[in-house]
Amino acid sequence: MEFDLIARIRQRVATRDDVVLGIGDDAALLQPPPGMQLAVSMDTLNAGVHFPSATTPADIGWKALAVNLSDLAAMGAQPAWCTLSLSLPEADAGFVDGFLDGFLALSAQHGVALVGGDTTRGPLSVCVAVHGFVAAGAALRRDGARSGDDVWVTGSLGDAAAALAAMTAGAVSDRAMRARLDRPTPRIEAGRALAGIAHACIDVSDGLLADLGHVCSASGVGARIELAALPASPALARFAAPVRWPWQAGGGDDYELCFTAPQSAREAVLRVLATASTPVSRIGAITDGQGVIALDPEGQPWRGTRAGYTHFA
Amino acid sequence: MEFDLIARIRQRVATRDDVVLGIGDDAALLQPPPGMQLAVSMDTLNAGVHFPSATTPADIGWKALAVNLSDLAAMGAQPAWCTLSLSLPEADAGFVDGFLDGFLALSAQHGVALVGGDTTRGPLSVCVAVHGFVAAGAALRRDGARSGDDVWVTGSLGDAAAALAAMTAGAVSDRAMRARLDRPTPRIEAGRALAGIAHACIDVSDGLLADLGHVCSASGVGARIELAALPASPALARFAAPVRWPWQAGGGDDYELCFTAPQSAREAVLRVLATASTPVSRIGAITDGQGVIALDPEGQPWRGTRAGYTHFA
Numbered sequence: 001m002e003f004d005l006i007a008r009i010r011q012r013v014a015t016r017d018d019v020v021l022g023i024g025d026d027a028a029l030l031q032p033p034p035g036m037q038l039a040v041s042m043d044t045l046n047a048g049v050h051f052p053s054a055t056t057p058a059d060i061g062w063k064a065l066a067v068n069l070s071d072l073a074a075m076g077a078q079p080a081w082c083t084l085s086l087s088l089p090e091a092d093a094g095f096v097d098g099f100l101d102g103f104l105a106l107s108a109q110h111g112v113a114l115v116g117g118d119t120t121r122g123p124l125s126v127c128v129a130v131h132g133f134v135a136a137g138a139a140l141r142r143d144g145a146r147s148g149d150d151v152w153v154t155g156s157l158g159d160a161a162a163a164l165a166a167m168t169a170g171a172v173s174d175r176a177m178r179a180r181l182d183r184p185t186p187r188i189e190a191g192r193a194l195a196g197i198a199h200a201c202i203d204v205s206d207g208l209l210a211d212l213g214h215v216c217s218a219s220g221v222g223a224r225i226e227l228a229a230l231p232a233s234p235a236l237a238r239f240a241a242p243v244r245w246p247w248q249a250g251g252g253d254d255y256e257l258c259f260t261a262p263q264s265a266r267e268a269v270l271r272v273l274a275t276a277s278t279p280v281s282r283i284g285a286i287t288d289g290q291g292v293i294a295l296d297p298e299g300q301p302w303r304g305t306r307a308g309y310t311h312f313a
Numbered sequence: 314m315e316f317d318l319i320a321r322i323r324q325r326v327a328t329r330d331d332v333v334l335g336i337g338d339d340a341a342l343l344q345p346p347p348g349m350q351l352a353v354s355m356d357t358l359n360a361g362v363h364f365p366s367a368t369t370p371a372d373i374g375w376k377a378l379a380v381n382l383s384d385l386a387a388m389g390a391q392p393a394w395c396t397l398s399l400s401l402p403e404a405d406a407g408f409v410d411g412f413l414d415g416f417l418a419l420s421a422q423h424g425v426a427l428v429g430g431d432t433t434r435g436p437l438s439v440c441v442a443v444h445g446f447v448a449a450g451a452a453l454r455r456d457g458a459r460s461g462d463d464v465w466v467t468g469s470l471g472d473a474a475a476a477l478a479a480m481t482a483g484a485v486s487d488r489a490m491r492a493r494l495d496r497p498t499p500r501i502e503a504g505r506a507l508a509g510i511a512h513a514c515i516d517v518s519d520g521l522l523a524d525l526g527h528v529c530s531a532s533g534v535g536a537r538i539e540l541a542a543l544p545a546s547p548a549l550a551r552f553a554a555p556v557r558w559p560w561q562a563g564g565g566d567d568y569e570l571c572f573t574a575p576q577s578a579r580e581a582v583l584r585v586l587a588t589a590s591t592p593v594s595r596i597g598a599i600t601d602g603q604g605v606i607a608l609d610p611e612g613q614p615w616r617g618t619r620a621g622y623t624h625f626a
Contacts, residue, residue: 020350020449020452021452021454024455024531025388025454025455025456025531026354026383026384026385026387026388026455026514026515026516027352027353027354027384027385027387027388027390027443027445028352028353028354029350029351029352029388029447029452030350030351030352030353031350031351031449032345032351034347034348035347037333037342037343037344038342038343038344038345038351039340039341039342039343040340040341040343040394040396040428040429040442040444041339041340041341041396041429042396042397042398042429042430042431042440042442043398043431044398044400044431044433044435044438044440045433046400046433046434046435046436047435049433049434049435050433070339071339071340072339072340074339074340075338075339075340075342077340081353083353083354083355083442084355085355085356085357085440087357087359087438115353116353116354116355117355118355118356118357120357120358120359120362120363121359121362122357122359122360122362122436122438123359123435123436123438125357125400125435125436125438127355127357127398127440129353129355129396129442130340131353132340134342136333136344139333139334139342141334141338142337142338142339143338201339202339203339218337218338
């Protein structure tokens with residue numbers, strides 16, 4: 001049956017000139033561009049852990065690729081190829097068709113070719129590996145933040161966490177916020193535009209404070225965040241500031257980029273992200289020391305957040 | 314907790330000069346060698362499906378990497394990097410330590426660097442992606458078999474299936490055969506030695522007849538196999554020929570290479586595989602037509618095999 005499912009996938013995938021041999025052999029054969037470095041990331045989504053069990057196959061397909069492309073975005077890399085390992089309780093052609101609707105819609109947006117992987121029997125789980133290109137020395141790493149840098153974030157924060165909170169409470173979540181949870185937008189153009197400008201970058205998957213904390217540990221610095229500066233979508237802005245802070249500062253799954261850049265680059269940041277059609281907000285600063293402090297509008301340290309999503313919590 | 318497990322993994326992995334940035338950022342940064350093609354494969358092992366639930370963590374770690382390296386072997390590629398996505402029911406440091414014992418023992422044998430991936434909560438499952446290098450045009454593909462080619466197989470066939478059959482029947486399996494099931498040997502050196510000599514190649518994971526069938530479909534040819542020519546280990550040779558044939562012809566999990574080469578290359582095949590310290594047997598021929606026929610010692614078509622392992626069977 002695996003071959004039926006693989007044939008089903010194979011007949012729908014797009015290719016690229018640098019794919020020498022795609023789905024159907026023991027391995028894919030790919031031709032990397034001369035002189036470029038390869039950025040590789042791999043993430044698994046498990047049912048009931050990384051997406052609610054009621055998520056549609058198309059949304060699962062979209063999200064499985066999106067969270068991986070978001071990792072490439074956070075490196076400033078240009079996506080090229082991906083592989084997919086799909087575990088299903090039974091050979092379910094309808095599920096695969098729906099899954100591909102979402103997966104291939106997003107891969108087409110970024111010109112990513114699906115070149116291999118496998119389908120196996122097991123509890124519903126999706127593992128995706130993505131490959132992108134970045135010029136030597138241009139990648140956005142976690143370890144480049146310097147004291148005095150501004151801290152920025154793209155788009156808006158908290159929608160996905162608010163949607164999940166509503167679902168968990170049995171309420172109907174706002175449609176726009178739910179779309180952020182189910183169909184996150186990897187900030188590929190923004191990441192590429194920031195290469196050479198930002199000092200450090202990470203995608204917000206575990207929660208802003210947790211993810212910025214990873215940047216600070218890797219860079220040996222601290223950070224100070226102004227809660228009042230955290231961007232909210234129109235849907236989330238209907239919640240009062242203190243109510244939405246935990247979602248904005250502690251919620252994960254937004255897949256925005258949080259990055260640091262020198263103050264001298266403020267105009268450049270605004271200019272390149274305007275070109276990339278990506279909203280951006282300046283939310284704080286990198287400091288000496290260690291740890292991330294979130295300040296309320298009175299300048300008092302805020303202790304109201306949870307620590308961010310941990311994969312084994 | 315993910316970060317504890319990742320730190321545990323990170324402190325034990327080896328690196329390579331072409332790994333610009335390994336575990337710990339949003340993506341790994343890798344420097345492919347100029348002019349070479351990249352061979353990429355990804356396979357998932359699920360508990361109870363791809364390995365018996367009683368398999369030790371170290372054997373799971375070994376096998377998860379071995380089945381992927383076997384795919385690179387079947388392409389004639391030189392392994393370089395891998396990523397690992399490990400799903401565990403709970404954060405279990407002891408399991409991770411044992412898993413790494415097996416995984417890293419095999420990666421060290423082949424100079425493969427573990428450069429990224431993730432650890433997540435979920436039913437026990439291991440997804441590995443491997444990356445290797447192969448010169449342009451030198452890869453061993455499935456679609457190059459030609460009528461008149463010899464069919465060859467490395468090593469011996471059937472041990473893994475016989476061991477699994479014994480376990481399933483509640484019997485104690487022979488130790489050497491059980492080792493083939495739990496710690497398969499990817500035929501990396503053999504695959505590389507055959508690049509430029511063999512016309513087509515595949516690794517025997519689903520069963521000889523099934524896998525040779527994939528080569529035949531991809532190449533638009535048929536094949537004829539002599540059951541009496543199938544190589545048996547000393548342990549398996551204790552079973553009479555008709556008893557062991559189903560394991561040798563239909564069993565999977567041996568991870569030997571089955572390849573085709575022109576008759577004019579017989580001496581070259583024997584010479585390069587002797588240099589690679591890899592036993593090899595000539596077991597049949599590629600024919601016009603389609604499908605794989607197995608002949609018994611009387612020259613009669615044999616119908617005693619199962620069709621090979623199918624992933625959703």
